[in-house]
Amino acid sequence: MTPETLQFAGEALYGSRWQTDMAELLEIDSRRVRAWMAGERSIPPGIWNELAAELRRRGSRAIKLADQLS
Numbered sequence: 001m002t003p004e005t006l007q008f009a010g011e012a013l014y015g016s017r018w019q020t021d022m023a024e025l026l027e028i029d030s031r032r033v034r035a036w037m038a039g040e041r042s043i044p045p046g047i048w049n050e051l052a053a054e055l056r057r058r059g060s061r062a063i064k065l066a067d068q069l070s
Contacts, residue, residue, distance in 0.1 A: 003037045
């Protein structure tokens, strides 16, 4: 996966100020996320599983809420 994919996931989860919130989810310093984005460090493979789980959790909640509203 690429920094672009990381940004896409981050913005989907948290909006335009996603890096700090993603770091909190992953329990890491936000400087690490910025280093991934700058290409200074490689993105660990396990990160993708954690992000996918959070996307699924939030997506499920959003669908339930949409069903209640309609």
